[in-house]
Amino acid sequence: MQRKDKTGRSKKINSPLLPLLPLLLAATVLQGIIAIFSEIQCPILSVDVVLVLFYFCFLLLELWNTYQGQPFANKKDIGKLMGWFLSGQPFMKIQLENGKLAASSPLLNQRKLLSVDPASAAAIQDLPSRQIHVLSAGMYCLNKEQTLLSVFDLRTQRKILPIQNDEPMISPANGTYQDITPSLTRSSFFLAQTKDAYQVGIRFLVDFKFDIDFGEGSNPYGFDPAILLKVHSRDTNQTGKLLDAQRLTCNRIQNILSACWQTSLNQVSLLELIPQETVLPSALEKIEAEIQHQLVEDNSHRSFNDTPLKKQLQDFGLRILSLSLQSLWLPEETEIAIQHHWQPQTRQRVNELEMIQRQKLALYRELGEMYALYELRSEQTKGESG
Numbered sequence: 233m234q235r236k237d238k239t240g241r242s243k244k245i246n247s248p249l250l251p252l253l254p255l256l257l258a259a260t261v262l263q264g265i266i267a268i269f270s271e272i273q274c275p276i277l278s279v280d281v282v283l284v285l286f287y288f289c290f291l292l293l294e295l296w297n298t299y300q301g302q303p304f305a306n307k308k309d310i311g312k313l314m315g316w317f318l319s320g321q322p323f324m325k326i327q328l329e330n331g332k333l334a335a336s337s338p339l340l341n342q343r344k345l346l347s348v349d350p351a352s353a354a355a356i357q358d359l360p361s362r363q364i365h366v367l368s369a370g371m372y373c374l375n376k377e378q379t380l381l382s383v384f385d386l387r388t389q390r391k392i393l394p395i396q397n398d399e400p401m402i403s404p405a406n407g408t409y410q411d412i413t414p415s416l417t418r419s420s421f422f423l424a425q426t427k428d429a430y431q432v433g434i435r436f437l438v439d440f441k442f443d444i445d446f447g448e449g450s451n452p453y454g455f456d457p458a459i460l461l462k463v464h465s466r467d468t469n470q471t472g473k474l475l476d477a478q479r480l481t482c483n484r485i486q487n488i489l490s491a492c493w494q495t496s497l498n499q500v501s502l503l504e505l506i507p508q509e510t511v512l513p514s515a516l517e518k519i520e521a522e523i524q525h526q527l528v529e530d531n532s533h534r535s536f537n538d539t540p541l542k543k544q545l546q547d548f549g550l551r552i553l554s555l556s557l558q559s560l561w562l563p564e565e566t567e568i569a570i571q572h573h574w575q576p577q578t579r580q581r582v583n584e585l586e587m588i589q590r591q592k593l594a595l596y597r598e599l600g601e602m603y604a605l606y607e608l609r610s611e612q613t614k615g616e617s618g
Contacts, residue, residue, distance in 0.1 A: 384477050394420065556589075
């Protein structure tokens with residue numbers, strides 16, 4: 233079963249009737265004042281009442297169409313939104329869902345009505361002071377001087393790393409793993425050398441999220457602005473340009489994984505990594521266990537088993553929940569060495585190791601589908617009870 237993510241929407245609100253409504257209201261009030269001092273009062277006052285009612289009904293209708301279902305985090309924004317309507321000032325209506333934002337026009341020098349769902353968060357920047365604020369779920373009225381810096385997906389992410397620069401950031405929740413890796417090249421793997429100077433490539437299946445506990449900050453996915461600010465603590469951006477927080481976090485995890493793989497592989501030979509006899513243990517499993525120990529967070533003993541690499545991830549505001557080897561790749565020169573110097577069973581052993589990794593991947597996929605089905609059923613149950 234596949235779960236389809238919602239996509240963000242943006243819409244510019246600029247009704248041609250809105251600039252006329254304040255003038256209509258002023259004319260109505262003036263007409264009412266004149267009618268008070270005239271002898272013919274009832275017909276004019278009746279027209280005034282009808283016009284005023286029409287005005288407020290139209291205003292309420294516009295507000296209702298603009299409202300996205302999220303509460304205003306700051307009650308002052310309600311008055312600001314009313315002021316935009318009363319003065320006929322145009323603004324953009326932007327919806328952020330599941331960490332995805334779609335904007336049809338530049339976000340700079342635009343008034344914005346931003347709606348953020350519970351699975352997302354947004355970082356905004358005040359251009360004069362360049363101060364950054366992180367917004368949780370709710371609705372916000374942003375002035376022209378406030379621009380979106382980045383958006384965050386607070387849900388647990390599952391990625392096959394490394395991700396190539398030209399590879400789209402597709403989550404397994406949207407498709408199969410074959411959709412993510414249509415063609416594999418040398419750059420699709422972390423490459424490192426064994427201690428006998430043979431290159432071996434690897435890909436990892438990683439589940440990670442921001443270093444925030446579920447339920448923190450009155451959010452089911454967890455919300456902590458101090459942690460999310462760490463994502464941009466070492467980066468700068470061009471004014472008015474959105475930072476890709478998802479790509480940024482993946483790149484940081486990739487750099488750490490690449491260093492771990494190189495360090496671990498340098499300590500074993502190719503024969504130890506891929507033994508000629510199938511009954512012999514492979515060093516690949518030990519390397520996987522060591523990398524898991526170095527990077528995967530254990531919530532039950534978190535304060536006792538923090539490693540330097542885990543602390544480095546925490547400095548970036550990240551937490552790895554699970555990690556496994558997804559596929560193994562041997563360059564042509566390594567294949568030739570196997571064929572010429574070792575027994576034919578070695579190639580069979582490589583195939584067996586790859587088959588084991590594929591079986592593990594299939595198991596992870598089934599678990600992910602079961603989890604998606606559970607979430608869908610939970611949402612349906614909540615909808616029926618509501």
